[in-house]
Amino acid sequence: MGGHLNANHLLFLGHGALWTIGLSLIALIGGGIVGFVIALARISPLRSVRLLSAAYVQLVQGTPLLVILFLGYFGLAAIGLKMSPLAAASASLTLYVAAYLGEIWRGSIQSVPKPQWEAAEGLALSRTQRMMKVILPQAIRIATPPTVGFMVQIIKNTSLASVVGFVELMRSGQIVNNSLFEPFIVYAIIAAVYFAMCYPLSLFSQKLERRMGRGSANFSLA
Amino acid sequence: MNIELDFPAVLERWPNFLGGAILTLELAFLATVSGALIGTLAAVGRGNHSRLIARICKVYVEAIRNTPLLVQIFLVYFGLASIGLKLSAFTVAVVALTINVGAYTAEIMRAGFEAIPRGQIEAAEGLALSRFQIYWHIILLPAVERVYPALTSQFVLLMLASSVCSQISAEELTAVANYIQSDTYRAFETYIIVAVLYILLSLVMRAGFWGLGLVLFPRRRRLGTAL
Numbered sequence: 001m002g003g004h005l006n007a008n009h010l011l012f013l014g015h016g017a018l019w020t021i022g023l024s025l026i027a028l029i030g031g032g033i034v035g036f037v038i039a040l041a042r043i044s045p046l047r048s049v050r051l052l053s054a055a056y057v058q059l060v061q062g063t064p065l066l067v068i069l070f071l072g073y074f075g076l077a078a079i080g081l082k083m084s085p086l087a088a089a090s091a092s093l094t095l096y097v098a099a100y101l102g103e104i105w106r107g108s109i110q111s112v113p114k115p116q117w118e119a120a121e122g123l124a125l126s127r128t129q130r131m132m133k134v135i136l137p138q139a140i141r142i143a144t145p146p147t148v149g150f151m152v153q154i155i156k157n158t159s160l161a162s163v164v165g166f167v168e169l170m171r172s173g174q175i176v177n178n179s180l181f182e183p184f185i186v187y188a189i190i191a192a193v194y195f196a197m198c199y200p201l202s203l204f205s206q207k208l209e210r211r212m213g214r215g216s217a218n219f220s221l222a
Numbered sequence: 223m224n225i226e227l228d229f230p231a232v233l234e235r236w237p238n239f240l241g242g243a244i245l246t247l248e249l250a251f252l253a254t255v256s257g258a259l260i261g262t263l264a265a266v267g268r269g270n271h272s273r274l275i276a277r278i279c280k281v282y283v284e285a286i287r288n289t290p291l292l293v294q295i296f297l298v299y300f301g302l303a304s305i306g307l308k309l310s311a312f313t314v315a316v317v318a319l320t321i322n323v324g325a326y327t328a329e330i331m332r333a334g335f336e337a338i339p340r341g342q343i344e345a346a347e348g349l350a351l352s353r354f355q356i357y358w359h360i361i362l363l364p365a366v367e368r369v370y371p372a373l374t375s376q377f378v379l380l381m382l383a384s385s386v387c388s389q390i391s392a393e394e395l396t397a398v399a400n401y402i403q404s405d406t407y408r409a410f411e412t413y414i415i416v417a418v419l420y421i422l423l424s425l426v427m428r429a430g431f432w433g434l435g436l437v438l439f440p441r442r443r444r445l446g447t448a449l
Contacts, residue, residue, distance in 0.1 A: 064384075070400075173293075
């Protein structure tokens with residue numbers, strides 16, 4: 001055992017990094033679709049729909065992602081619903097991301113000035129038309145900087161998929177370390193790769209925010 | 223498919239769950255206090271006249287905010303061990319969480335500092351307040367008051383994120399859950415209970431911060447504004 005870091009190790013880490021990007025995209029798309037539904041449900045004219053979606057957001061935002069992951073992977077397996085690590089990680093991340101993106105987008109939709117709603121209503125547009133043609137195009141502009149900022153959180157959170165054995169960047173780092181016994185060097189490399197993925201997105205989000213001329217406090221997750 | 227749930231069998235372990243929840247709160251409390259201190263210093267440092275100090279603070283904040291907590295915990299864990307510091311997993315967890323939340327706090331505090339009107343500082347200088355008095359009364363306290371809701375959310379998120387510390391087998395709620403589920407083979411019930419406990423803990427923390435806010439910022443209560 002032991003040995004030195006070689007090209008094969010780096011190749012293996014690169015492969016893991018690709019899966020980190022893949023899992024992030026799955027979480028972004030899945031969480032985006034569900035989150036969009038949540039955002040609309042949060043401002044629904046129906047009280048019961050509003051309450052249900054609010055309860056969903058509160059429950060997910062009050063639970064650590066790690067516990068949701070354990071529930072999806074070990075919990076469901078214990079009652080007879082076995083999922084692969086990829087399926088469990090994708091499902092957990094989707095549910096988790098949806099709760100946060102749903103709230104970000106609800107805020108964006110609601111920060112479209114009130115007269116816009118009233119004007120659209122005055123033009124006899126239906127609720128769907130008001131949403132699609134007047135409100136959403138403006139809400140998307142407002143939502144872009146925080147959404148890009150949240151993508152950083154998604155990438156970082158995919159590292160938790162390693163604990164259910166899904167081989168993304170973090171897990172591949174642990175595997176490489178198991179043969180090298182150089183934890184500090186290996187994890188420093190892993191950290192650098194995560195930084196290389198996240199920092200450009202952070203900068204882009206800040207740039208978009210400045211362009212919007214609104215210095216809202218950054219949405220952040222540990 | 224028949225699903226049998228047996229919550230009582232797991233709830234029997236309530237002293238363990240309770241102990242885990244208390245340890246998680248303890249972990250969150252220690253990291254919040256020290257992280258708030260470091261974060262405030264880093265936020266002040268970023269506005270320092272010395273280019274070097276401002277640079278160091280910026281690198282710290284960006285490096286932490288753009289890497290996962292799990293990686294940071296492992297780095298601290300093995301980093302401290304490699305320089306010969308043998309600390310308990312719980313201590314390592316406190317150190318790692320402090321470093322982590324410090325960076326987020328710094329960013330929130332910076333936003334608070336930037337929101338202080340320049341004229342107020344000039345007015346304070348005109349009134350011959352000392353540098354320390356200006357920092358304390360004109361900049362720090364009003365800034366904290368302004369970003370208090372954001373800080374509250376961040377510290378609650380920190381408490382939830384502390385579950386990751388179970389990966390270096392630091393004693394806290396999730397680690398206790400992992401132990402109980404491997405003992406009872408009732409993973410589903412165990413993690414449902416733990417999820418409920420985390421939700422309760424976050425409610426307790428929010429209520430605590432709300433109460434603390436009433437004591438710390440009586441002016442805000444009187445004005446009745448969100449500032």
